[in-house]
Amino acid sequence: MEKINQENLNAQSTSSKTLEEVRSMIKAHKRNDLIFASVGFVVITLILLTLLTLFIDLVIDGYPKITYDFFTSFPSRRAANAGIFSAWVGSSLVLLITFLSAVPLGVASGIYLEEYAPKNWFSDLIEVNVSNLAGVPSIIYGLLALGLFVYGLKLGHTIVTAGLTLGLLMLPIVIVSTREAIRSIPIAIREAAYAVGATKWQVVLHHVVQYSFGGILTGVIIGMARAIGETAPVITIGALTFIAFLPPPPISLSYPFISFEWLQSSFTVLPIQMFNWLSRPDHAFHINAAATGAVIIVLTLIMNGTAIWLRYKIRKNIKW
Amino acid sequence: MAQNNLGIKAEAKDLNFYYANGTQALKNVSLPVHENKITALIGPSGCGKSTFLRCFNRMHDLYPGNRYEGQILLYPDNTNVLSKGVDPIEVRMRISMVFQKPNPFPKSIYENVAYGLRVRGEKSKVKIDEKVEEALKGASLWNEVKTRLNDLAFNLSGGQQQRLCIARALATDPEIMLFDEPTSALDPIATVNIEELMSTLKNKLSILVVTHNMQQAARISDYTAYMYLGEMIEFDATDKIFTNPSKKETEDYITGKFG
Structure with missing residues (x-):
C-alpha cells in the first residue's frame, strides 16, 4: 500500500x-x-x-x-375604542396606486435596458443610477415628492401623491429585479427564437416576458412589502395622523358608478397610525401601536411568503 | 440561372469575419453548399467552423460590433445573405438552425414546433396542426409524442429534445438547415437517430453541419471542408477527403497526427 x-x-x-x-x-x-x-x-x-x-x-x-373590532373601528380619543380601519383602507389604496404606477414603468424600463438599449457609457450611467436609487434613503423620496407632486403638480396631501411617492421608491427595485430575471434566461433560448425568424419584439413578448415573469413578480411583491412599511416619505408628504372617515368609494350604485374622487382624499397608512399612537403618553395607545406593528409584520410576511411560493410555482416548469 | 450554379444552393465567397473586439475569425473563406447534399465542416476547436456556420443565418447580428466582409449567395435568386440591405430575419426564415445543445422553449411540444409558423403570422389552427404533425414526422418524433403534444418539451429525453428542435427548424420549410455539432451533447444511440434523420432530411433540403467528430463527417456527409485557424484548407467530396486528401494539413488532421 x-x-x-x-x-x-x-x-x-x-x-x-x-x-x-x-x-x-x-x-x-x-x-x-x-x-x-x-x-x-x-x-x-x-x-x-x-x-x-x-x-x-x-x-x-x-x-x-387584535380583534375584529380593531380592524373595523376608526381611530378614537379613547384607546380602547380606537382601531385601524382608516389606516388599512388607506394603505391598500395607496399600495394600489403604487402598484399601478411602478410596475408598468419599472418592467418596461427593465425590458428596454436589457433588450433594446445600446450598450455604451450612457446606458452604463443609467445602470449605476438605477442601482443607486434603490439605496437612496426613503425620506429623500419624500422630499422629492413634496416638491414635485404636492407643490409642483399640486396634487396635495392625497392618496394619489402617496401612491406615486411609494411608486418612485419601488421603481428601482422593480427595474433591478426585472433585469435580473431577464438575464437569467439562457442565451441558447434567445438564439433559438431568433433562429426561426422572430423579431426582437416577438422574442420579448413570447419568451423574455413569459420566462422572467416569476422573477419580476417576486421583485414586485418584495417592493410592495417594503412600500407598505414605509413611514418617512409618507409623513414628509403630509399624511394625516388622525382620520375618522374613509375615502369616497370608487364604485357606487348610482350614475356614473365609477368615481375617482378617492384619489384626492386625505388618508393615513398603517405605519403612520402606529407612529401616532406610539408618540402618545397614554400607555393604552402603545398597546394599539404594538397591535398595528404586528399587523404590518404579518402582512409583510404574507407578501414575502407569497413571493417565494409564486416563484417556486412558476419556476417549476422552467428548468435551466 | 447561370450554368455554374446548377446543383449549388448557396455559396460563400471570400468571406471575412471580424468579432467586435477586432479578432479576425474567418479569412477569405469560400465554400459551395450543394443542393440536397450534406456538407460537413471539420477542424480543431477554435478553427472558426461554428463562426462560419453562424454567418449563414446572420446569428452574429445579435451581438453588436461584429462585421462581415464578402458574400454568401443564396441561389436561385442570388441574394447576398450578408448584404446590409437584406434583413437577417428574412434570411433566418429561409435558413434554419439546430444548435449544439438541445434548446427547446419551456413550452409544450406542440408550441415548440408551431413557433416558427406563429412568428410568420399563421393563424389557421388546421394548418398549424397539419404542419406540426408533418414536421414531427419529418423529425421521426411523431410516434413518440403524438399522444402528449401538450406536455412540456423539457419532459423529453435529450435525444428527443434535439429531434424536437429539428422539427421546430423543419416546420417552416427552410431551404437550408444548419447544424452546429448537433450530437455532441447526446449519447451514442440518440446520435445514430439524429444521423439517420439528417440523411433522410437531405432529400428535402440542403444541410451544412459542423462536427467535432470525424467519423460522423465520414458517415453522413457528401462533401467535407477542413478548416484551420479561420481558413478553408481543403474542400472536396467526403470520400476524397478521407481517403486521398490533397493537402498535407488535412491528412495530418484526419489521421490524428494533429488536433
Missing part, C-alpha cells in the same frame, strides 16, 4: 507527501469548513432570534387588541 502510494506520488514528482501527511492535511482543510459552518449558524440564529423577539414582543403587547 505504502509502496504503491509512493510510486504514484513519485510519478507526479511535484509532491513528496506520504499518505499520512495527505490525510492529516485533508483533515486540517476540512476543519475550515466546520469553523465557517458553525460561525454562520450562530450568526443566522442570532439574526432570526432578534427578529422573532421583536415580533413576539409586539404580539404579546398587542394581542388583546
